[in-house]
Amino acid sequence: MDASDDAAPSADRRATPRRVAVVGAGLTGLATAYGLERALPDAEVVVYEAGPRPGGKARTVQRDGYTVDWGPNGFLANAPETLELVHVLGLGSELQPASAAARRRYLYLDGALRPLPASPGAFLASEVVPLAGRLRAALEPFLAGRVDAEETVHGFLERHFGRPLADALGGALVSGITAGDPHELSLDALFPRLRAMERGHGSLVRALIAQQRTARPRRRSRVGDRPAAPTAHGAQDRPPDGTPGRLTSFHGGGMQVLVDTLYAALKGDVLLRTPVEALERPADGAPGVVVRAAGQQPQRFDAVVLTAEAPAAASLLRPLAPAAADALDGIPYAGVRVTGLGFDRVDVPHALHGFGFLVPRGQGVRSLGVLWTSTLYPGRAPAGKVLLRVLAGGRLDPELLSLADDDALDAVRRDLRLTLGIVAEPEFVETKAWPRAIPQYALGHAGRVDAAERALAALPGVHLAGNAYRGVGVNDCVREARRVVDRLSGATAG
Ligand SMILES: Cc1cc2nc3c(=O)[nH]c(=O)nc-3n(C[C@H](O)[C@H](O)[C@H](O)COP(=O)(O)OP(=O)(O)OC[C@H]3O[C@@H](n4cnc5c(N)ncnc54)[C@H](O)[C@@H]3O)c2cc1C
Incomplete structure (x- = not known):
């Protein structure tokens, strides 16, 4: 449909939208599109994604018998919205709670791993x-x-x-x-x-x-034990069990299972390699928003949900709502490099009985933390091997993100030698640098989010969702998706 198409639907603010664009196909965008298709079966939902695949930061790589999450390695099984989503997608039996040993966490301090007190x-x-x-x-x-x-x-x-x-x-x-x-x-x-x-x-x-x-x-009355109330998403039966409060992923393919299942469940278009380049008001003064995306005819929608990272949302909003753009540009990001390393078990002198360890700054170790992934999730490494996942970079070491892969690997291997005594060459390496990995809720964050939302109130039909606003984890993304779906489907006012 062209932007000037007279048949474009009208956007009475109280009417439910008939055409919705979702910008970004990370977990928030996919869950939003899926929720909208369920709550508004007559609506057309189009997802625009700049990258070549859906999932955003949620991506899992499988190779040579190893399974490495490049982004989230699970979610806490205590959020009703996520458990319900898993359930309606039919993934309840695929849930993989982290092993009980994962309760044990360590700090690397003064040259040794020290157990973190649990109480x-x-x-x-x-x-x-x-x-x-x-x-x-x-x-x-x-x-x-x-x-x-x-x-x-x-x-x-x-x-x-x-x-x-x-x-x-x-x-x-x-x-x-x-x-x-x-x-x-x-x-x-x-x-x-x-x-x-x-x-x-x-x-x-x-x-x-x-x-x-x-x-x-x-x-006895924890989330997983309780029958779910009927919801706008239509699920009326019990959410899957999971292990309440425990870090949980999926058998077989890690968090990619959730991404792939959501993607496959969508009926509408998911346009990959199609960055949205501009948002405009319709030239004829009609309500709605025109989306201009690379290689596409401009399209008019009743509503647009921006789930791209805050700076990307800011640049789209700048011409229409400069105050919202200013507020979103004030949300800083941390870059993170994730490196998965596979070793022969005999080459790792440590028992690896636990979740892994974090490293406070000032300990002579560059990495932020090391997860013992094959302990957390048995099956993530071939028999007789172990998989470690190292996170490095962050706000206090931004230079790490600009290192070449080989130099970053040298830094990681040095840290593994110091902390776990591993001198052997890894037999498997996968590394991914995310320059805008995680939004930072710096002082004044709530004020920035309020300012953005206030400015958007004057721009009917444009909504923000994602991990930059009300919580940085997977559960928060699913909750954000639910919030926007409820709002657009009329389940809540606004
Ligand atoms: C290394 C790492 C480890 C993590 N570990 C955990 C964990 O263990 N547990 C947990 O709960 N959370 C974890 N998180 C956080 C979790 O991954 C995120 O909260 C979640 O994946 C964010 O999803 P999102 O859809 O909001 O954003 P994103 O995944 O960032 O998706 C935004 C999408 O928008 C697209 N986009 C940008 N601009 C445009 C445009 N102009 N047009 C179209 N598309 C655009 C991007 O390409 C991207 O695909 C981790 C994150 C990282 C980086």
Whole structure:
């Protein structure tokens, strides 16, 4: 259809849209398109993707018996929206919870791997923070105090537990999730639950103790045990079991299974290698949005959902909503390089009994963390082999992203020698650098998202969704997709 086509549908703000464009075919875009097709069976949904394949950061490579996730290696099986999506896609029996050993996590500190304490009590006996720091942390219920202003992750931890703990654990806490800088990231945007715990109890330790007390008798009613309520997506029966709260992926092909299944389930067009280059208002003044994409005739839609990374969304919005574009341009990103390495088991001196380890900065190790993937998910390496997945780069080491693959591999191998004593050549290597890997929820993040949404209120039909706004993980993307689907299908106002 041409932009000037008189037959273009009208976009009464209260009417449900008949044509919707989704920009970006990452997990958010795919889940949005799938949700729209289910909630609005008469609507036409077209997905535009700049890259050559669907999935965005969610991509898994299988070669020589190894299975390596280049992006997410799972999701926590505690989000009803994700469990329901898995269920309606018929993937319940494919779920692969991480092995129980994955509960054990380590920090590389002062030249050795040290177990991360699993509870506040265990923390007091742990070696990850010097004794004086542990004693200061033990005083948290008496010293914490309350602050109403937004704080950085480091500032919040320091106020509650003292500087030694904030220095040792702050970086590790955020680098595993965002590859970010705890001095830059907003506690309120990234960990709103911690702020809520502080508000409710004054002290995090008191809040944790209260949580443990109330959780005990209610253990049986966790997400996976509960029948799902009927929803706009139409699922009425029980979500798949999974293992509530545990990191979970899929047998056979890792997170690629979710991407491929969503992609195959879509009825409408998914236009690959087709970047959207501009959004415009229809020249005839009619409602709706015109999408101009590479190699395509301009198309008019009633609604457009932008799921591309924030800077890409910003450049599309600049001519129509400059204030929204300014706000989105203020969201920084961390670059991350992911390297999967396969070794013969006998060449790895460590038992690898656990999830893997994180490395606080200042330890002489460049990598941010190493995941023991073949322990987490048995079957990801051939028999007698192990697969490690190393994450490096992040906000505090952006230079790593500009290294050539060979130089980056040298840096990773040096780190594996130091931390795990591995001197052998890997028999398998896969590496991927993501320059815009993970959005950073820096101080002021919530204000930026509000400013963007306020500016878009004056631009009916344009919606934002994705991991740059209300949560950086897979579960957040699925929740974002649900939010937009509910809004467009009239299940919620807006
Ligand atoms: C290394 C790494 C490890 C991670 N590990 C985990 C994990 O273990 N657990 C977890 O929950 N989360 C993890 N995450 C986060 C998770 O991967 C993301 O939240 C999620 O994949 C983001 O999906 P998205 O669709 O919002 O964005 P993206 O995947 O970034 O998709 C955006 C898409 O938009 C496309 N696009 C951009 N511009 C245009 C344009 N102009 N026109 C058309 N298309 C465009 C892009 O090509 C891309 O495909 C990880 C992320 C990374 C990078």
